[in-house]
Amino acid sequence: MKTIGHFIGGKEVAGTSGRFADVFEPMTGEVQAKVALASKAELRAAVENAKAAQVAWANTNPQRRARVMMKFLELAQRDYDKLADRLAREHGKTVPDAKGDIQRGLEVVEFACGIPHLMKGEYTEGAGPGIDIYSMRQPLGVVAGITPFNFPAMIPMWKFAPAIACGNAFILKPSERDPGVPMMLAELMIEAGLPPGILNVVNGDKESVDAILDDEDIKAIGFVGSTSIAEYIYTRAAQTGKRCQCFGGAKNHALIMPDADMDQAVDALIGAGYGSAGERCMAVSVAVPVGKATADRLMEKLIPRVEALKIGTSVDPSADFGPLVTAEAVERVRNYVDIGVKEGETLAVDGRGFKMQGYEKGFYMGGCLFDNVTKDMRIYKEEIFGPVLSVVRAHDYEEALALPSDHDYGNGVAIFTRDGDAARDFAARVNVGMVGINVPIPVPIAYYTFGGWKKSGFGDLNQHGPDSVRFYTKTKTVTSRWPSGVKEGAEFSIPLMK
Numbered sequence: 337m338k339t340i341g342h343f344i345g346g347k348e349v350a351g352t353s354g355r356f357a358d359v360f361e362p363m364t365g366e367v368q369a370k371v372a373l374a375s376k377a378e379l380r381a382a383v384e385n386a387k388a389a390q391v392a393w394a395n396t397n398p399q400r401r402a403r404v405m406m407k408f409l410e411l412a413q414r415d416y417d418k419l420a421d422r423l424a425r426e427h428g429k430t431v432p433d434a435k436g437d438i439q440r441g442l443e444v445v446e447f448a449c450g451i452p453h454l455m456k457g458e459y460t461e462g463a464g465p466g467i468d469i470y471s472m473r474q475p476l477g478v479v480a481g482i483t484p485f486n487f488p489a490m491i492p493m494w495k496f497a498p499a500i501a502c503g504n505a506f507i508l509k510p511s512e513r514d515p516g517v518p519m520m521l522a523e524l525m526i527e528a529g530l531p532p533g534i535l536n537v538v539n540g541d542k543e544s545v546d547a548i549l550d551d552e553d554i555k556a557i558g559f560v561g562s563t564s565i566a567e568y569i570y571t572r573a574a575q576t577g578k579r580c581q582c583f584g585g586a587k588n589h590a591l592i593m594p595d596a597d598m599d600q601a602v603d604a605l606i607g608a609g610y611g612s613a614g615e616r617c618m619a620v621s622v623a624v625p626v627g628k629a630t631a632d633r634l635m636e637k638l639i640p641r642v643e644a645l646k647i648g649t650s651v652d653p654s655a656d657f658g659p660l661v662t663a664e665a666v667e668r669v670r671n672y673v674d675i676g677v678k679e680g681e682t683l684a685v686d687g688r689g690f691k692m693q694g695y696e697k698g699f700y701m702g703g704c705l706f707d708n709v710t711k712d713m714r715i716y717k718e719e720i721f722g723p724v725l726s727v728v729r730a731h732d733y734e735e736a737l738a739l740p741s742d743h744d745y746g747n748g749v750a751i752f753t754r755d756g757d758a759a760r761d762f763a764a765r766v767n768v769g770m771v772g773i774n775v776p777i778p779v780p781i782a783y784y785t786f787g788g789w790k791k792s793g794f795g796d797l798n799q800h801g802p803d804s805v806r807f808y809t810k811t812k813t814v815t816s817r818w819p820s821g822v823k824e825g826a827e828f829s830i831p832l833m834k
Contacts, residue, residue, distance in 0.1 A: 337368075337369060338369040339370045339371075340371040340515050340519060341372045341539070342536070342537060342538050343519055343523070343536060343537035344385055344533075344537075345532045345533050346526050346533065347526075347532070348519065348523075351378065352375070352378060353372065355372070355373040355375075356370040356373060357541070358370060359371050359515065362426075362428030363649040363651070363692075365663065365695075371515050372539055373512065373539065373540045373541050374538045374544045374547075376546075376547040378538065379547040380547070383554060385532075386507060386536055387477070387505065389505055389532065390504065392531065393534050394475045398452040398501075399452050401503065402448070402449045402451050405449045405500075405501055407528035408445060408524055409445055409446065409449070412438070412445075415524065418520075419520060420435045421434075421651070422516045424651060425650060425651075426514035426515075427486070427488060427514045427650075428613065428658045428659040428660055429613070429615070429658055430648070430650055430652065430653075430657065430658050432653065433657075437488070437489045441489045441491070442493065443781065444493055444782045444800045446782060447498070447801070449501075451498075454802070455473045455809065457471040459471075466817050468816050469816075470813070471812065471813045472811070473502070473805070473811055474503070474811075475810075476504055478504065478505045478507065478553050478555060479499050479556040479808060480506070480507040480509065480554050481495030481559070482545055482559045483495060483509070483510050483511065483559075483560055484511055484561045484617075485511035488511065488517045489521065492510060494799050495508070495558045495799075498800065498805060498807075499804075500525075500530070500534055502805060505533060505535075508537045508538070509538050509539070509540055509545065509548060510539065512539055512541055513662065515537075545569070549572050549573055552576075555579065556579035557580050557582075559581070559583065562719075563585040563719075563792070564584075565584075566794055567584070570582040570794035580794070580795050581787075581795035581797055582794040583788060584793065584794070585617070585719040585721075585745055585791065586619075586719060586792050587718075587743055588618060588620050588621060588622065588740075588745075589622040589728075589739055589750070590605060590620045590623050590624065590749070590750040590752065590776060591624045591730075591750070591753075591762070592623060592624065592626065593754075593755065594626060595754045595755055596630075597754065605620060605638065605776065608750075609623075609725040610657055610723045613659065613722060614720070617747060618747065618748045618770075618778075619721075619777075620725070620776050621725060621726060622709075622726050622739070622740075623725060624727075624728050624739055625727065625730070626731075627730075627731070635684065638684075639684050639705065642685040642703045642704075642725070643703075647690060647700060647702060649698075659692075659701075660722060662699060665721070666699050669701055669722030672718070673686070673715075675714050676726075679715065681706045681709045681713065684706065685702075685704055687704045688701065701723060702723070704723060704724040706725070706726045707729075709726040709727060717743075741767035744790060745788070746768045746769055746788050746790035746791070747769060747770065747793075748769070748779075749768040749770070749771055749778075750771070750772035750775060750777075751771075752774055753773075753774070759773045767790070768789060770786070770787075782800055783801055785798035785799065785800060785802065785804070786801070787803070
C-alpha cells in the first residue's frame with residue numbers, strides 16, 4: 337500500500353512521527369493509501385527549510401517569479417487528466433467536477449502571473465520642498481495555508497500562488513483525507529523552476545495545525561474549513577500577532593421570485609444544491625420561494641428532478657454526483673436528515689437508503705429534499721454539507737430578504753428574477769458577502785476577491801484578487817530628501833510638506 341509522506345526541500349520525504357491516517361477511495365470504501373501525520377518537529381524542519389530559501393526568492397525579480405507561475409500553468413495543463421483522476425479517487429467528486437476544481441485554482445495562478453504589476457508601489461515627486469515619497473510592497477517571509485478536503489486543488493492554489501508570487505515561502509497543510517493532489521502540485525512547482533524550500537507540504541492533523549499557530553517564524557495563516565475551527569485558528573493566531581484570514585461554514589440561500597424563469601431556477605438549484613454531493617462551501621442548501629404559488633410550482637418541478645438524480649462512481653462520466661468523502665460524512669448527513677424528520681419538516685425526497693450496486697461499501701447517499709422548513713429548525717440553522725436541499729417558504733419579498741440577512745452565516749446568496757429593480761435592491765441590502773443574480777454559485781473570478789461575512793469569515797482581507805496581494809505583503813513608505821538646497825538647522829516640530 338502506498339504511503340504518502342511530506343514535501344520538504346523540493347522532494348517527498350518520509351514521515352518520522354510514526355503516526356498515519358487512512359486515505360480512502362470513497363467510491364469503493366477501501367483504504368488506498370496511508371498518509372503520514374507530522375509532528376511539531378517535522379513542521380519545524382519545514383519552516384527552517386522555507387526560511388532559508390525565502391531570502392533569495394524575495395530578491396528574485398517579479399518577472400522571474402511570474403515565469404515560474406507561467407511554466408506551472410503549462411505543466412498543470414499537461415497533467416490535467418492525471419490530476420483530475422487522482423482528485424476524484426481521493427475526494428469522491430466526479431472527474432468533470434474535479435477538473436472544475438483544478439481550473440478554478442489555475443485561474444488564480446493566472447492572476448498571480450501579473451505580480452510585476454500587482455506589486456507596484458506609489459510615488460509622489462515633490463511632496464514637499466525637495467521631498468519625494470514612495471511606497472513599496474515587500475513579502476512577509478514564511479506564511480502558511482491550512483486547506484480543506486472539499487477542494488484539494490483549488491484552495492491550495494488560491495493560497496500558495498499569490499503568496500509565492502509575492503516573494504514568500506509557503507507551508508501548506510492540506511486535508512489528510514485527500515493529500516495526493518497537493519503533493520502533485522508541489523512536484524509540478526519544482527518542475528516549473530521554483531527553488532526547493534519555497535513550497536513545502538506538511539501532512540497532518542491538529543498537532544500540525546497547532547504547531548503552525550505556535551511557530552514564531554510563520555507570519556501569516558490562511559484557512560478554509562468549518563466555522564468552529566476557523567474561529568479557533570483566527571483567535572489563537574491573533575494572540576501571537578500573526579496575520580490571519582479564516583473562512584468557515586455557510587448556509588447559502590437562493591430566493592425564487594414569482595417572476596423567475598422557473599426552469600432556470602430549478603436547473604440552478606439541482607446543480608448548486610447537489611453537485612459534488614453538496615460538499616461545497618458555496619453550495620445552495622436553502623431555496624426560498626416567494627409566495628405560495630411560487631413555492632408550489634417550484635416543488636412540482638423540483639421533486640421529479642431530485643428523484644431522477646444519477647448517483648455514480650467518481651469515474652462515471654454520466655453521474656450527476658458521486659460519493660461523499662468518508663463514511664463519517666455520510667453518517668453525519670443522515671443524522672441531519674433524521675433530525676429534520678423529527679422536527680416535523682416534510683421530507684419530499686428521501687435519499688438515505690441509496691445503495692450503489694457493486695459498490696455497497698462506498699460512501700454514497702441519495703439526494704434529499706425538505707419542504708416547509710422554518711428558520712427555527714436545526715437543519716436550517718446548521719451547515720449539513722451533503723446532498724440535502726431545504727425549501728423555506730416566504731410570504732413576501734421582505735420576509736425572504738430577511739432570511740439570509742439574519743442568518744449566522746453569510747457566505748453566498750442568490751436571487752432568481754426578471755425584475756432588475758428587485759435584483760438591484762436585493763444586491764444592495766442583503767447582508768451576505770457574495771451575491772448572485774440568476775447565478776446560483778456566485779464565486780467571483782480570480783481578479784475579484786472571495787470572502788463571506790459574519791460567521792463565514794474571520795479577518796480583514798479576502799482570498800485571491802487584490803486582497804491576496806495585500807494580505808501576503810507589507811507596505812513600506814519612504815520619505816526622502818537630499819542635502820542640496822536644504823536649509824540647515826534642527827527642526828523640533830513635525831516637518832510640514834509646504
